[in-house]
Each structure stands twice: as structure tokens, then as C-alpha cells.
Amino acid sequence: MESKRVKKAVIPAAGLGTRFLPATKAMPKEMLPIVDKPTIQYIIEEAVESGIEDILIVTGKGKRAIEDHFDSVPELEQILIEKGKSEFLKLVEETTNINIHFIRQSKPMGLGHAVLQAKAFVGDEPFVVMLGDDIVQAETPCTRQLINQYEITNSSIIGVQPVSDEETQRYGIVDLSSSVSETLHKVKSFVEKPVPGTAPSNLAILGRYLFTPEIFKYLETQEPGAGNEIQLTDAITRLNEMQRVFAYEFNGKRYDVGEKLGFIRTTLEFALKREDLGDDVHKLMIELLENRLSLIEK
Incomplete structure (x- = not known):
């Protein structure tokens, strides 16, 4: 059966950004700029360059600035036109010519719960989840790489890269069952932030996922895990028991802006x-x- 085309992306952006206080007391962490561009805009651009047509941003309280950033500002645009500042006008228009939707996560119940808010938006289609703490620069956009692998496997794909042994305790780590190629692996299990010295590998999940819609069945019934939150990793583990999940070592340089x-x-x-x-x-x-x-x- 021919796989459905991946057209939708979900970007969870409801976190409180406590590591960047006091800056994030009134400003969403996703709007903190790398030079002169908000971090979330890099994520949006990767999605668009990967062929994604519809994007859902899951927000929370105090995140209105994200919606405003991707909305048109006629007054500003008119001033730029009148002053002949076409270069700045182009920069402003680039943030509005994108099909972006918003939904609010009413309670901070974890990443898995945030992704679950996208169920109606996704429907029965495969989709990608892109975390804003990870910016990836690559010749082929990271999300496009995952889509390419999905078109081969017709299965959920988790983006991973090697990290040092000292860093494994900071990430979800994949335990591999076998390898299809040098970069594509079948997964036996996932371990969330393993105790130092106990990680089954050094391949860490780094903010890019591609899921079949079946993931929602497990998110809906997932019991709270670490931190009394609905953990996405726990739901992926259960999905993997019924439907194979692959880990793909994507190419590119990943920047941790979290x-x-x-x-x-x-x-x-x-x-x-x-x-x-x-x-x-x-x-x-x-x-x-x-x-x-x-x-x-x-």
C-alpha cells in the first residue's frame, strides 16, 4: 500500500522556559532571538523547506507573542513601503505567508500531552513533531531526511545522533535491536534519561520525530510517567510493541538552544x-x- 504524503507538522511550544528566567517571565522562550530571528522561526523554516504544508503550534498561557509574530502587521508593512525599505518588508512578509494554526495546551502535562492536542489537526495522516530546543543546519533539512526514510519504511521514524557518554543522562536514548543500514536502525526500546553508565547506546533522540497516526491511540491511554507527566517516549515504546519504529541518524549540525x-x-x-x-x-x-x-x- 502506498504511504500517505507527510504534509503536517506539530511544534510543541507550551513550555515555561524556566531555564531562561527572568527573560521568559513575559516573553516565550521560543521568541528569544538567535541574532535577529526568533528560535521558533528556524523550526518553521525547516518545516517549509521540507515540504510541510500545514503547521500546528501547541502553545500555552503567555505565548501570544508567537501568534503575533506570524500574523500580518498592516501598519508596519505600510510604513516600510512608504519608506522604501523593501528588504525589511520582505523579512516581515516571510513570517506571514505560511499556513500556521494554533491550539492551547490548557495544563502543563508533558510533551506527550502536548502532541495529543494535535489529534484532530492530524486526522489519519502521518505527521512530524519538531521541538524548538533543537535547531539543525543540514544540506537536506532534517525533517526532509525523516520524510525520505518514511517513504521507504512506511513506519514511524525517530531522529537521533550520537552524544558523549557523559551526555546520555540528558536525553531519551534508543536501545537498538538491529540495523537496516549504517544510519537506519530498528529499535528494541527507549530509555528516558538513563542513569550514568547504564545507557544501552549513545544514540540520543534529538527533537525530530515522524509518527504514523497510531501514536494517538497510545497517547490517549498513556499513564503519567516521570514528573507525573504524559511522556512521549513512553507512548513510543508502546507503539513499538505493535508497530515497528525506526531510529534514523540524521545528517547535519544540531544546535541546542534549550x-x-x-x-x-x-x-x-x-x-x-x-x-x-x-x-x-x-x-x-x-x-x-x-x-x-x-x-x-x-
Whole structure:
């Protein structure tokens, strides 16, 4: 049977962003900018470049700024037209010419519960879940890579990459049963944040998933797990018992913008790559390092 085309994406964005307080007291963490672009916009752009046609963002209280960002602002657009600032007008219009929907997660009951809010939106179609804490730069967009694998396997695909042994306790880790190729693996089980030294592999789930709609059957009946929340990993484990789930080692560089040091590193790297900023940022970094060295020597 020919598989259905993957056209829909779900982006959970209801988290409180406590690691970035006080900045996230009034601003959604998804709107914190990498240089001059909100982190969530990088996720949206990846989805569009992957061929996704409809996007659902699952929000929560205090997240109205996300909706406003992807809405049109006629007053601003008119001012930019009048002042002949066509370059800025293009940047503004790029955020509005996308088919985006919103739904609110009324209670913070975990990632699995957030994805469950998309059931009516998804219907009986396969769909991708994209987490905003992970930005991936790749020649072929990460989500497109998962879609390509789905078109071969007609099964749910979890995006993974190797992490160091010290980092395995921070992620969901896959326990492999066998490998189809160097990058595509059948999964035996999933272990959420294993105790140091107990991880079954070093392949971590890194913010990109492609699911068949059957995942909702397990999310609806999933008992609360770690943190008394509905854990997506638990539902995937149950899905895997009835319908094979694959782990795919995607190509590309993944940036963790969900914690402070990763956010700073991403901002610096992206700024260095910019034609309009790269040289000046490079000089500034050298200046700051020299100043720091001189202070240490004193």
C-alpha cells in the first residue's frame, strides 16, 4: 500500500522556559532571538523547506507573542513601503505567508500531552513533531531526511545522533535491536534519561520525530510517567510493541538552544556566518578574549 504524503507538522511550544528566567517571565522562550530571528522561526523554516504544508503550534498561557509574530502587521508593512525599505518588508512578509494554526495546551502535562492536542489537526495522516530546543543546519533539512526514510519504511521514524557518554543522562536514548543500514536502525526500546553508565547506546533522540497516526491511540491511554507527566517516549515504546519504529541518524549540525551555554554558542556561530556581521563579530570576540586574558594575567 502506498504511504500517505507527510504534509503536517506539530511544534510543541507550551513550555515555561524556566531555564531562561527572568527573560521568559513575559516573553516565550521560543521568541528569544538567535541574532535577529526568533528560535521558533528556524523550526518553521525547516518545516517549509521540507515540504510541510500545514503547521500546528501547541502553545500555552503567555505565548501570544508567537501568534503575533506570524500574523500580518498592516501598519508596519505600510510604513516600510512608504519608506522604501523593501528588504525589511520582505523579512516581515516571510513570517506571514505560511499556513500556521494554533491550539492551547490548557495544563502543563508533558510533551506527550502536548502532541495529543494535535489529534484532530492530524486526522489519519502521518505527521512530524519538531521541538524548538533543537535547531539543525543540514544540506537536506532534517525533517526532509525523516520524510525520505518514511517513504521507504512506511513506519514511524525517530531522529537521533550520537552524544558523549557523559551526555546520555540528558536525553531519551534508543536501545537498538538491529540495523537496516549504517544510519537506519530498528529499535528494541527507549530509555528516558538513563542513569550514568547504564545507557544501552549513545544514540540520543534529538527533537525530530515522524509518527504514523497510531501514536494517538497510545497517547490517549498513556499513564503519567516521570514528573507525573504524559511522556512521549513512553507512548513510543508502546507503539513499538505493535508497530515497528525506526531510529534514523540524521545528517547535519544540531544546535541546542534549550540551555544557556548552547544558546550563546549558537548565537555566536550564526553571527560569525553572517556576511553582514561575521567579520565584525570575529574582531569583537578576539577583543573580548584579549581583555579577559589581560584581566587574568593581572
